[in-house]
Amino acid sequence: MKLPTPLLPLILAATTLHAGEFIRQHQLASGLVWDRHVQSPEGTAWSPVPVGKGGSLFTLYALGTGSDTKLYRLDATAVGEPFPAVEVGIVSEDPHLPPRTRADRAFFVTVKPQGGGRAAPLALEHSGTSYDPATRAAGAQPRTSHFGWTLLSGKKPRHARYFSQLPCTDPTRAEGEETVTVYSRHPDSKQWLPLGTAAIQIWPVAQAAIRGIAPGATITDATAKNRIDLVCRDLYPDSVTYAQIYRGKEKLGTMGKTVPGSVVRFDTQVPQNQKIPLGGFLGTLEDGHYTLEVLTITPFNNRRPERLCHVSFVIDRGLHNPGLVSNGSAGTRR
Amino acid sequence: MKLLDNTLIQALIMALILTAPLLLAGSGTGAGQLPSKLEKPAADRISAEALHQLKAEHHKTRGFRDGAWSATPPEGGVLRQDIYRNSVILQAGGSHTVLPPHSILHLPRSLRQMSATRPIGDYLPWPEFYARNRSAVLTHSVTLEQALGKTPIGQDVSRQLRKINRIVVALYQNNPVSVLPASRENAQPSPNPKP
Numbered sequence: 001m002k003l004p005t006p007l008l009p010l011i012l013a014a015t016t017l018h019a020g021e022f023i024r025q026h027q028l029a030s031g032l033v034w035d036r037h038v039q040s041p042e043g044t045a046w047s048p049v050p051v052g053k054g055g056s057l058f059t060l061y062a063l064g065t066g067s068d069t070k071l072y073r074l075d076a077t078a079v080g081e082p083f084p085a086v087e088v089g090i091v092s093e094d095p096h097l098p099p100r101t102r103a104d105r106a107f108f109v110t111v112k113p114q115g116g117g118r119a120a121p122l123a124l125e126h127s128g129t130s131y132d133p134a135t136r137a138a139g140a141q142p143r144t145s146h147f148g149w150t151l152l153s154g155k156k157p158r159h160a161r162y163f164s165q166l167p168c169t170d171p172t173r174a175e176g177e178e179t180v181t182v183y184s185r186h187p188d189s190k191q192w193l194p195l196g197t198a199a200i201q202i203w204p205v206a207q208a209a210i211r212g213i214a215p216g217a218t219i220t221d222a223t224a225k226n227r228i229d230l231v232c233r234d235l236y237p238d239s240v241t242y243a244q245i246y247r248g249k250e251k252l253g254t255m256g257k258t259v260p261g262s263v264v265r266f267d268t269q270v271p272q273n274q275k276i277p278l279g280g281f282l283g284t285l286e287d288g289h290y291t292l293e294v295l296t297i298t299p300f301n302n303r304r305p306e307r308l309c310h311v312s313f314v315i316d317r318g319l320h321n322p323g324l325v326s327n328g329s330a331g332t333r334r
Numbered sequence: 335m336k337l338l339d340n341t342l343i344q345a346l347i348m349a350l351i352l353t354a355p356l357l358l359a360g361s362g363t364g365a366g367q368l369p370s371k372l373e374k375p376a377a378d379r380i381s382a383e384a385l386h387q388l389k390a391e392h393h394k395t396r397g398f399r400d401g402a403w404s405a406t407p408p409e410g411g412v413l414r415q416d417i418y419r420n421s422v423i424l425q426a427g428g429s430h431t432v433l434p435p436h437s438i439l440h441l442p443r444s445l446r447q448m449s450a451t452r453p454i455g456d457y458l459p460w461p462e463f464y465a466r467n468r469s470a471v472l473t474h475s476v477t478l479e480q481a482l483g484k485t486p487i488g489q490d491v492s493r494q495l496r497k498i499n500r501i502v503v504a505l506y507q508n509n510p511v512s513v514l515p516a517s518r519e520n521a522q523p524s525p526n527p528k529p
Contacts, residue, residue, distance in 0.1 A: 020459045033434035033512045069456035104380045123408050148403040163389045170382040190410035253374045265367035304376035
C-alpha cells in the first residue's frame with residue numbers, strides 16, 4: 001500500500017511495551033501533540049500524524065512496574081528534515097541484550113551518522129543511575145549522576161571506550177546503568193533535541209569468601225571434618241563458579257582438581273548471591289600443603305577462569321594412611 | 335508423628351528457599367555445568383585500588399576526543415521534556431492521567447476540580463482512567479485538519495459538546511490529541527458554518 005506522502009508516516013518502534021505505556025508525538029513547528037497508547041507488548045506501527053516540516057519529537061513514557069505507579073520517560077528521538085539520522089549503540093564483552101557489563105570492564109560507545117546526509121554537529125550526554133543493591137533496580141528515588149557533555153562533529157562514525165563512572169566508594173561494587181544520549185540542534189529554536197539513546201547495565205565484580213579454613217591453618221585430625229562453605233556474592237548473571245584444590249602454595253594459573261559439589265552456574269538477569277557448602281571434604285585429603293581457590297568463568301577475559309579468593313593451609317594429622325592416593329596435584333583419600 | 339511432619343515440611347521449605355535462585359533462574363549445579371575444556375585461571379579479582387588506578391589513567395583520555403567535556407549542556411540548552419508541565423492533568427479517585435495540551439474540548443464548571451496543575455496520587459494510563467471515569471469523561475473524535483487548527487470544529491458540534499456535563503477529550507485515531515486554536519491563515523471553511 002502506498003502511503004500518502006504529505007503524511008510522511010513514521011515507524012514507531014518499541015520493544016517490550018505494555019498497555020501502561022505511550023508514545024507522545026510532538027510536531028515541533030505546529031505544536032500538535034498526539035499520544036499513542038500502546039496495546040501490545042511489542043511491535044511496530046505507522047504514525048498517522050505527519051512528522052511535519054519542522055520535524056517531530058517522539059517520546060516513550062511508561063508506567064513503573066509492580067507497585068510503582070509513577071510515570072517515567074524511557075526514550076526520545078527527534079526525526080524530520082532538521083535532524084540528521086544517527087545510530088547510537090553500546091557494546092561490551094558480554095554479548096547479552098540489553099547490553100550489560102561488569103564494573104571493572106570497559107564498554108564501547110558508537111555514534112554513526114546514517115544515510116550520508118549533511119553533517120550536523122552533535123552533542124553527547126553521559127549520565128548514570130545507581131541501583132539499590134537490595135532490589136537490583138533504580139528504586140522510587142533513583143540516584144542519578146550526570147557525567148557531562150561533549151560536542152561531536154557528526155561527520156563520521158565515532159567509537160569511544162568508557163569505564164563505568166557510577167559513584168561508589170569501592171568501584172568494584174558499582175551497580176546501575178549508564179546512558180549515552182546524542183542530541184542535534186534545532187536550526188530555529190537552537191535547542192538541542194535527542195536523536196537516540198543507548199544504555200548499559202553495570203553489575204558489580206563478584207566476591208567470594210572461604211569459611212571454615214583460616215589462611216595458613218594447620219588442619220588436624222580433629223578439625224579435618226569441619227564444615228567448609230563458600231560464600232559468594234554478586235556472581236555475574238552469566239557465570240560458572242567452582243572451587244579447585246591443588247597441592248602446594250597458591251600460584252595463579254595452577255590447574256587443580258575441581259572440588260565435588262562446588263560447581264554452580266547462573267544464566268540470569270541480575271547478579272546472584274550463593275552459599276556453596278563443601279561439607280567436610282578436607283577429611284578426604286592426605287597430609288600436605290594445599291591451596292583451595294574459588295574461580296568464576298564469565299564472558300570476560302575470554303571466558304578464562306578468574307580467581308575470586310584463595311586460601312592455603314596444611315593438613316597434618318600426624319599419621320601415615322596407606323589408603324590415601326594422589327591424583328594430579330591434589331591428593332585424595334578414597 | 336506430627337512433630338516429624340512439621341520438621342519435614344520445614345526442611346522442604348528451607349530446601350526450596352535455598353535452591354530458589356537456581357530453580358527460578360534456569361541455572362544449574364554439578365560438574366556437568368563446567369566447560370568441556372577447563373582452562374587455567376587467568377587473573378585475580380581486581381581490587382578496589384587497582385580499579386581506581388585503571389579508571390584514573392583512562393580518565394585522561396576519556397571517551398570521545400572531539401571537544402572538551404562540560405558539566406552543562408551546550409549553548410542553546412536542551413528542550414525540556416517535563417511531561418507534567420507539557421500536559422493536561424486529569425485526576426479522580428486518588429489517581430491521575432496525562433493528556434496532550436489543548437486536548438480538552440469542554441470542561442464543565444462542575445468538573446473543574448478534576449483538572450489539576452500538578453499530579454496527585456497514582457498515574458493511570460489514559461485508557462484505564464477513561465474506563466474508570468466514563469461518567470465524568472466523554473471523548474470526541476476529530477480530524478487531523480481539526481487537530482492542526484486548519485479546520486474549525488463545527489459550531490453545531492461545539493454547541494452540543496458544551497451542553498454535556500462531562501469533560502470532553504479530543505481523540506484522533508482513538509488516541510488523545512491536541513486541538514490547536516484555529517489559525518486565520520490556515521483556516522478553511524467549516525463544514526458546519528454558522529447559520
